[in-house]
Amino acid sequence: MTLKQIYMWLAITISVVVLAIVGITSWYTVDESEQATMLTFGEAGEDITSPGLHFKMPWPVQEVRKVSKETFSLDFGYNQDDKSGADQIRMITGDENIVLADLVVQWKITEPSQYLFHSADPKQILNNATSASLRGIIGTSKIDEALTSGKAEIENDVRELLKSLIADYEIGISIIDVKLQEVDLPNEEVRTAFTKVTDARETMNTKINEAKKYRNQKYEEALGEKDAIISRAEGDKVARIQKAKGDVAQFNALYEEYAKSPTITKDRLVIETLEEVLPEAKIYIMNDSGNTLKYLPLDPSKSKTVAPAQGGSNNE
Structure with missing residues (x-):
């Protein structure tokens, strides 16, 4: 074989290899569960999120890096199965008590280029940001809030603070949700003491509520009695x-009749008054100017009588 033939076969081989590389690296596929970012001469460009077949410049001009679209979970806090307490993460509340908290963070990659190239270890940054957020919120809360009714508020505050930190870090991660699983005391003796305090507080609140209920009941009864008295007084008025x-x-009316006939009205009033004062007596009105003594037909069964007047004739 001559030197010219050797060069020819070498050129053909190189051409075939180059064509093979161009053919293999000029297209790529993105699955439904994937997203990708395009690198041009090592510089990150646009992010590709639509699935399917895509074309690009051959390697080494352009290169594709793929990441997952799935939602990841980060468990942060103490492990209930760890009896030794070696891996438990202790936190101090705002009133200087020690608690253990367990937090689950759900996150996903939304900016592949930032996730791949803005930090060496974005997962570690997320872990540190979660620790800072949870410790910061627990550190401003009281132990009663952390262990009882304040868990929902603590969870919301941690979520908002963590979202803010991750946005500032620009590591291509979005926080989907934050769930505060458990907040507990560090040992059994502290738990027992706190339970007794909590029970005493609940008993106190129960007694206070019962006293308020009794006070409100008596107050309503007093208001009802007051309204009844006022209503009776108004009716009496x-x-x-x-x-x-x-x-x-x-x-x-009497005065008008009296003005018309004073004597008749006067006599009528006297007679009506006598009838009211002496309802069972028989009254004889004598209108006689004579001096003859008159005998009245008195009823022996009646004890109340009126003495006859002197003189004149008698009319019943």
Whole structure:
């Protein structure tokens, strides 16, 4: 074989290798669960999130790095199965008590280029940011809040603080959710003491609530009695006013009759008064100017009588 033939076969071989590399590296696929970023001469460019077949410049001009779209979980805090306590992470509350907290962070990669090239270990950064967020919020909370009713608020505060830190770090990660699994005391003796304090506080609150309920009940009863008294007084006032108006009207009517016939009205009033004072007596009105003694037909069965007047004739 001549030298010219050797060069020719070498050129053909190199051409075939180059064509093979171009053909193999000029296309790539992205699965449904993947996303990718394009590197041009080692510099990160656009991110590819749509699945399917894609084409690019052959290697080494362009290169593709793929990452997952799935949601990851980061468990941070103490391990309940660790009886020795070697791996337990202790935190100090705002009122200087020690607690153990267990947190689960759900996250995913949303910016592949940032995740791949903005930090050497984004997972470690996420772990450190989670630790800082949880410790910071626990450090401003009281132990009662951390162990009882304040867990939801602590969880929300940790979530917001962690999202803010991750956004500032620009490591291509988004926080999906933060779940505060458990907050506990460091040992059994402390748990027992705290349980007794909690029980005493609950008993105190129960007694206070019962006292408030009794006070409210008596207060409502007093208000009801007050309203009843006021209502009766109002009714009595109206009755008295109406009675007074009636008496005034009656008096005015009598006065009008009296003005017309004073003598007749006077006699009628006297007779009506006697009938009211002596309802069982027989009354004889004598209109006689004579001096003859008159005998009245008294009823022996009646004890109440009126003495006869002197003189004149008698009319019944």
